[in-house]
Amino acid sequence: MIWRLVVLGGVCVLLLGAEGSSRGGGTVTFHRPQPDESQGQARARPRRDMSSSSGNPRPFHGPPFTSCRTPLTPVEHKVLDDNTYETGFNGDDGSHVILTWVGDGTGVVLVLSTFSAPIDTFLVGGSSRLYRSTDYAKSFHDISHRINNTFIREEFGVSVGPGSSVILTADLPVVDNPGGVIFTSTDAGATFKFIQLPFHLAEPITYHFLNPDYLVALSIDGSLWLSLDFGAKWTKVHDGVHSFSWGAGINLFFSYSRTDTVDADERGDLLLKRTKDLGKTFTTIHEDIYSFGYIGAFLFFSVMEDSRSPRVMYFSSDQGDTFSRALLPSASTEQFYSILDGDEDMLFMHVDNPGDTFFGTMYTSDDRGILFSKSLERHLFDGQRKSDFTNITSLRGVYLTNKLDKDGRIRSVISFNRGGAWRQLNKPDNVECGEQVKNCNLHIHGEHSRKNSIIPMLALSEPTAIGLVIAHGTVGDSLSSSQHPDVFVSSDGGYNWRGTLRGPHHYSILDSGGLIVAVEAQREGQVKTIKFSTDEGQCWKSYNFTVQPFFFAGLASEPGTKAMNVSVWGFRPEEDGQPMWVAVTIDFQSLITRECNDQDYEEWLAHATDGGDLERDGCLLGVRETYRRLKKQSLCRNGRGFVVSKKQTPCLCTREDYLCDYGYYRHVNTSECLRQPSAANKTLELCLNGEEDELLTAGYRKVPSDRCEGGFSPQLAVQTVINPCGVKTSPGPPARSSSPVTHFDTPRERLVLILVCVGAGVIVLIAIISAVFAVKRVVYRNRSPVYRFSNLQIQDEANSIPADLESATSSNGTACLQDSDDDLIK
Numbered sequence: 001m002i003w004r005l006v007v008l009g010g011v012c013v014l015l016l017g018a019e020g021s022s023r024g025g026g027t028v029t030f031h032r033p034q035p036d037e038s039q040g041q042a043r044a045r046p047r048r049d050m051s052s053s054s055g056n057p058r059p060f061h062g063p064p065f066t067s068c069r070t071p072l073t074p075v076e077h078k079v080l081d082d083n084t085y086e087t088g089f090n091g092d093d094g095s096h097v098i099l100t101w102v103g104d105g106t107g108v109v110l111v112l113s114t115f116s117a118p119i120d121t122f123l124v125g126g127s128s129r130l131y132r133s134t135d136y137a138k139s140f141h142d143i144s145h146r147i148n149n150t151f152i153r154e155e156f157g158v159s160v161g162p163g164s165s166v167i168l169t170a171d172l173p174v175v176d177n178p179g180g181v182i183f184t185s186t187d188a189g190a191t192f193k194f195i196q197l198p199f200h201l202a203e204p205i206t207y208h209f210l211n212p213d214y215l216v217a218l219s220i221d222g223s224l225w226l227s228l229d230f231g232a233k234w235t236k237v238h239d240g241v242h243s244f245s246w247g248a249g250i251n252l253f254f255s256y257s258r259t260d261t262v263d264a265d266e267r268g269d270l271l272l273k274r275t276k277d278l279g280k281t282f283t284t285i286h287e288d289i290y291s292f293g294y295i296g297a298f299l300f301f302s303v304m305e306d307s308r309s310p311r312v313m314y315f316s317s318d319q320g321d322t323f324s325r326a327l328l329p330s331a332s333t334e335q336f337y338s339i340l341d342g343d344e345d346m347l348f349m350h351v352d353n354p355g356d357t358f359f360g361t362m363y364t365s366d367d368r369g370i371l372f373s374k375s376l377e378r379h380l381f382d383g384q385r386k387s388d389f390t391n392i393t394s395l396r397g398v399y400l401t402n403k404l405d406k407d408g409r410i411r412s413v414i415s416f417n418r419g420g421a422w423r424q425l426n427k428p429d430n431v432e433c434g435e436q437v438k439n440c441n442l443h444i445h446g447e448h449s450r451k452n453s454i455i456p457m458l459a460l461s462e463p464t465a466i467g468l469v470i471a472h473g474t475v476g477d478s479l480s481s482s483q484h485p486d487v488f489v490s491s492d493g494g495y496n497w498r499g500t501l502r503g504p505h506h507y508s509i510l511d512s513g514g515l516i517v518a519v520e521a522q523r524e525g526q527v528k529t530i531k532f533s534t535d536e537g538q539c540w541k542s543y544n545f546t547v548q549p550f551f552f553a554g555l556a557s558e559p560g561t562k563a564m565n566v567s568v569w570g571f572r573p574e575e576d577g578q579p580m581w582v583a584v585t586i587d588f589q590s591l592i593t594r595e596c597n598d599q600d601y602e603e604w605l606a607h608a609t610d611g612g613d614l615e616r617d618g619c620l621l622g623v624r625e626t627y628r629r630l631k632k633q634s635l636c637r638n639g640r641g642f643v644v645s646k647k648q649t650p651c652l653c654t655r656e657d658y659l660c661d662y663g664y665y666r667h668v669n670t671s672e673c674l675r676q677p678s679a680a681n682k683t684l685e686l687c688l689n690g691e692e693d694e695l696l697t698a699g700y701r702k703v704p705s706d707r708c709e710g711g712f713s714p715q716l717a718v719q720t721v722i723n724p725c726g727v728k729t730s731p732g733p734p735a736r737s738s739s740p741v742t743h744f745d746t747p748r749e750r751l752v753l754i755l756v757c758v759g760a761g762v763i764v765l766i767a768i769i770s771a772v773f774a775v776k777r778v779v780y781r782n783r784s785p786v787y788r789f790s791n792l793q794i795q796d797e798a799n800s801i802p803a804d805l806e807s808a809t810s811s812n813g814t815a816c817l818q819d820s821d822d823d824l825i826k
Helices: 074-082 447-451 747-776
Strands: 012-015 022-024 027-031 084-089 096-102 108-114 129-133 158-160 166-169 181-185 193-196 215-218 224-227 235-238 241-246 252-257 270-275 283-295 298-303 312-316 336-342 347-352 359-365 372-380 390-392 398-404 410-415 441-444 469-476 486-490 498-501 505-510 515-520 529-533 539-544 551-556 565-573 579-587 601-605 623-630 645-650 658-660 664-666 673-675 683-688 691-696 700-702 709-711 721-724
Touching (some): 096 565, 108 158, 215 241, 224 252, 241 283, 252 283, 347 372, 359 398, 372 410, 505 551, 658 673
Parallel strands (some): 012 336
Antiparallel strands (some): 158 166, 215 224, 241 252, 283 298, 441 469, 469 486, 515 529, 623 645, 658 700, 664 673, 683 691
16 A cells, blocks of 8 residues: 655645555665665654653563474475576666566566765766566666666656556756656657656656556646646646646646745645646636645545634545535644545544644544544554554455554554454464463554564555455564564454564565565575465475575565565675675466466355354445455465456345444444534534534444445434525625615606515515425435535636536546655645
């Protein structure tokens, strides 16, 4: 999962995801530390150590466990030797290596070796080098000459779009150059085209998520540029732009300032605009915003409606045609909101607690991003504004995170129904804590631990490896930094775990879960051994892939888990003392040669538990899912053609299929939703777009994407009553009219006036009666209330083009922000 960060002024909205090693779905970056590299990092608040004890005691090992170790046979060793390929990049002094897979199953890998340096240190013929492989990283060829040996900074790297499109951005001084330079390729880097830009890039070019010909770029002077022919020609879309994002279809959103001011975003003076026709016409969505973002199917932005009040969040689920304020607790300028995850159905939102508490409350939204219900209290968010929240992608509806309990200890919790309920993780099957430990549970290390160098990798799961989860953790009462982290594996999406590797490791999933590889993390030592398992971590074999160990930098495998080969990257000193980048690629396809057949697979009911109601066993989010997956004892390969197969049957509804509605909470000892004490009655008055909605609710709403049928149904015989809120007017005396005053002096004129007024009154009375009857027909039908939103009528100031109010559609309905935790939009 790609983590992102967006800060909305003082009240922040963070889109969080994996940082550092991953730039996108098919790109990883390896870094070779420099001798004089500073280890200091700026942070928003002091870090909190997860250990409650004082000082820094030497880490100790946790409860023991055993896992199967099987030696390689001589035949297996020879097969692997014959299919291991080592490449030494002689004379390459780059501090960063950026690997990018191009296309799906093409075998093409581009490697850019470069270094980070300030622009004023630019030297002609810098040390950037570009390499290309066409055999899944088994061999590489230096193709730097294809881009004229141009220096490319690490910040821009290699941009890969849909298909086989590639963009490299040259690093040129702004002085004496009218614009920047890019190199484009449509054949996976076999050839490149030189393009002179009419502007200098402020950030990497952004692809449209479906059409590689559609490119958007932001220049250093704040101009937004658009290309419809893969960079050959560029058109300026708008000036004064601060940020932008693709929406669904060809919707493009951007924020801009009316005047050329550098602090317009800090004052909340930005305007949010949308173009639905690639820059031909524009619609203003909202004024006076601080920042905005787009995730899943939701557009969101922050606004300070009153200079004396905190900023508030607005959401839109229809590409900005309508929008509403999110029903969330208010946050001061010292607090922040954090969007943890989102898709077309719902959002996970973290609301920070006041002060340096290191925790807050997690909420889940309805399918429009308006109503939010409390999901988890005391959700951990450390001093660096990092969350351990993780989506387990190998099984639908599963999420994992950590909470900071009242005793000051960090404990892991997991949800199997998209945040409807959370519970602690079970103790691993092959681990015993001992009598001195009262509560024996597995606790998973997350981003907080990775940033503190306690673990080298986060939890790993893949949609094609059904139920498989690999993670670092400790077993005991709570998560501890004074205990060595070990590697644990779950084969059923997090219900049950087992210890599999002692100590921290780097790991990767291959062959759709049929193969797992791991390399032990060495802080200072060198590596030469890789471990692999063909039964989801029950048994491991070890293979020495080189006779000359080297300092480890990372593992790299093709995205999508379809591949059977993995590359181990690192560096070793040369004779002159300079480090040399080394890549060793091991191809397991020749070791596991048999293709799987029907007898190698089994039917597996997801979310099944022992005992209980057989009719409800396996029911999650209203559906029972049975998957066809590989047996652990089957030694065969799924292959590139493997497709996840599952059967779905609907389940009867229960209370577990419902969340507590806004203003309600779930009782600790029951599943009943109770009214929060702060709310006096069952009426919630919401003022939305000039209308006041009285929402009557029994306290339940269905979990987004839940597809249960029949069964439990809250008594929601409710209607939504609309009452006008009134419209706020600007302060100050009314303006005097400069037009002549009209008088009605003659009896004829007065009679006409009376008749007109009576007629108007009758029309108004009929309209009111019709509206009352119409409102009474509105019924709350087992979902959130039906709100009435005013359509956007705002026109562009420059050309007075009316807004296009048609709903935009897209094949996937998603768009991405920049995938880096350093993209701060203030």
